[in-house]
Amino acid sequence: MTTPKHVKNLNDVHPTSGKPLFRSTILLFGILPVDASDLTLLEFDEGRGFVERSPMFSMKLWRHERHIHDCPGDPASVVLVDRLTFQPRLAQPLIRWFIHKVFTHRHKVLRKQFG
Numbered sequence: 457m458t459t460p461k462h463v464k465n466l467n468d469v470h471p472t473s474g475k476p477l478f479r480s481t482i483l484l485f486g487i488l489p490v491d492a493s494d495l496t497l498l499e500f501d502e503g504r505g506f507v508e509r510s511p512m513f514s515m516k517l518w519r520h521e522r523h524i525h526d527c528p529g530d531p532a533s534v535v536l537v538d539r540l541t542f543q544p545r546l547a548q549p550l551i552r553w554f555i556h557k558v559f560t561h562r563h564k565v566l567r568k569q570f571g
Contacts, residue, residue: 515544522537
C-alpha cells in the first residue's frame, strides 16, 4: 500500500473519525497497482489499535479492526489481533484466499521483526 511522501506515521495525518486520510494504491508484489483505498479510520487508539472502514474499488465492504493487547503472563509481549470483514465485488473465493495469504504473511513478518 502506498502513502503520500509526507506521511511517515499517523501523527503526520491527524486521524479524524470517518474522514478519509488519503488515497492509497495497493500494489501486487510492491509493483503492480491492483486496487485503491481511501484510508478511513473510524476509531484510533494510539498504540492500542484502530477500526478502519475504507472504500475500495474491489470491495463492497472493507472493515479492518486491529487491537493490541497485553500478553497474559509475559509483560514484555503483546497479542496482535486483526479482525477483517470484507465483501469482494468479484472473484470472491480467490480474493478471500489472497487476503488470508496477505495477513498470514504480514503477521509472519511482524513476528520475525519483533520476536
